[in-house]
Amino acid sequence: MTESFAQYNFQPFIQTALKKIGFKQPTPVQQRLIPLISKGKNVVGQAETGSGKTHAFLLPIVNTLDPKVQGVQAVITTPSRELAYQIYEAAKQLLESQAKLIVHNYVGGTDKKRQIEKLGHLQPQLVIGTPGRVHDLIKEHALDLHRVHYFVVDEADMTLDMGFLKDVDAIASVMPEQLQIMVFSATIPPKLQPFLRKYLSTPEIVKISNKTVISPTIKNWLLSTKGKSRNELIYKLLTMGEPYLALVFANTKTRVDELTDFLRSQGLRVAKLHGDLTPRERKQTMRAIQNLDYQFVVATDLAARGIDIKGISLVINDEIPRELEFFVHRVGRTGRNGLDGTAITLYSPADDAQITELEKLGIAFQPKVFRDGELVDTYQRDRRIHRHKQQESLDPKLRGLVKKEQKKRKPGYRKKIRRAISQEEQRKRKLERRNRH
Template identity: 60%
Template sequence: MSTFAQYNFPDFLNQALAAIHFTTPTDAQEALLPPIMAGQDVIGQAETGSGKTHAFLLPILAGIDTSDHTVQAVITAPSRELAEQLRDAAEQLVSRQDPQTRILLAVGGTDKERLVDKIEHQQPQLIIGTPGRLADMVTSHVLQVQTTRYFVVDEADMSLDMGFLKDVDNIASAMPSKLQMMVFSATIPDKLQPFLRKYMHSPELVRVAPKSVIAPTIKNVLLATKGRDHNKIIDTLLHIGQPFLALVFANTKERVDELYDYLQKQGLKVAKIHGDIPARERRRTMKEVRDLQYQYVVATDLAARGIDVPGVSLVINDDFPKDPEFFIHRVGRTGRNGVAGLAVSLYDPEQEHVVAQIEGMGIKFIPMDLKHGELVDSYDRNRREQRQGGGQDIDPSIKGMVAKEKKKRKPGYKNKIRKAIKVDARRKRKIARREQRRK
């Protein structure tokens, strides 16, 4: 069994690792550390929670020269919370160092003038921040990144989704051509490829497959809404078994606000988290959630990528995320440390193809129904699987068209049905190809 001792890190890092009881590298760290320590550019495809943070922080902090008072490493993260977590992890690792690496956090929603004063007084040796704020500091020539030796883009797919790639491009373009670049992402979308080709030199792609897609301690339930009001269903679910801490995920900020208002009117003390809430208020809310002042939290996917809230016993998906891979991040908030967790996903009949996509990732659902305020076993999903095994799975809307057109018996109805089936088949092939590329 390998240990961190084999990597010959400086003593201050070994002491810091021992303080947090890190002795054995994770699979991601074992795969990523050798190429990173060899100075190679690396594209790391690994899930959140795989240990990739320490896989790049340890070599960077081992390589920073504390006698050189210039910017030596820059790390970008797509949200303030993720950047703060990276800063906290880096500060823990240098806690036994003397003199310590000078680390600075640069994120939006904080005092810009104070940040500028800090940088102008003394350039940080490691700066961690959100792309927008870092790009602002670079383009205004406050932050001198021409001396950078290490550049990390963390959660690159999320940066792409949030429209931050141009800012990351502006930061990278101001750096020297000879530097070690590391990009980490749960997925590698096609739109990310031009950026990777532009800045990376023969990068090594390291894919770290999770041992299991979701933890075996999670009971993953699929609940057909059957046209019922989502708000009422969610309210009922939140009252089942009195969850220790429940996270409800919605796809948009507007939907989070709507759910938050509804649940408050039902008498629940609920918190909400999304990107339009000021950073200071979000930080205060997260602290109150961790202090168990709230039992219910409604959030967008921002909370699924990097915000680590302990004690989550229930996750509810008001809708499936636009990117099926985000489903793993949402559900993975519960069932941690061997403690049982429940995840319930609401779905409508027209979302059969989305469910099939998620199942194609190796995730299994337990079909259940909501009756008299309790979750009970259902057989809908088994029937769907039998249909798949018996031949071509036709979209329910097309089946409805067949029944409707047969009743009408108008000329050309067979051609209309055949055409609809062909269109549906093309759509399914396109989805399958996309999933294959992702795999």
């Protein structure tokens, strides 16, 4: 039986908001998490990007916020400003008809003094923000958390990687003991375990894996650089078709700058996204991308973790990410909502080990090569291994003949060897037919 949001008995204003947003059926992660969170369980959730986990925690939290209580009842932290803005916008959609329920967004790069002044007059029921700014407001005694019921740590592994886990720890330490904590993460690295043990008592661990590692709507291609310039190859890939919106991933900020400068020098209108941009620059760039002022975007992995850039039809990996789990996040930026997408990964022989590890994770690549200005199918990347296995499966006598044929001989001798192989195969087939009778 198909599940619907009606079974959760959310308040009427939430049901109305869901209809307006166009949400009809809960995703698998929502089906697993909403009942647990509604029952007051501490949760550790592992889910892929685009799984719907944001609404999995927002819906049950918003459903229980009390407009009569003028104080913070829920805090949600996330490591990047873009992610905080996205959760904030999702929360505002749900609270559109509830003027008495207030949600505020607190991130770095905004006017902290003004935020402190406003908090002195009115405390919101729901707080969403980056760990550093939320912690700053607590230290200034501006944010009062003594009535908090819910604490959500979103993208916990990214929070750890970016050095914000100390701030999250400090935030949790000033909250009431009777607290429901929800931690969401693509992976659970060992360095995250002490925090989980410190604050989460017997949590429900929910891991939702996609049925396929990469959506079947995505063509996942592998292109050998063969010693050619990556800049030139990427320019060729971007201009050989007409992508609606193309996203190129690089591993470092320096490489993003270098590649952006090159593509711009070739006449392309290119946006870039990385951590060194000022908050104003990042916000302006995101708005311009959403408005389709740019057809091409070059970014670090920050853009792969939850930033919702709609309409991406092409993803190019300038390099394989250092953390292999980021590969799925990158590729998952395209082929969304049932639309077709293409992901192209550039690689060199030095990347063979990483490609093999990705294949072990269940990621299938289709090798491609440039031919007459087009990308066409080519041989398997590990063709030598396959050839070796194929030869091992041959009859020992035939294998010996094949080895002889591989040696450098006169053309007439090669014909003789091929003829001998053919005759040997015919002889074996005759024997098999006789044995059947």
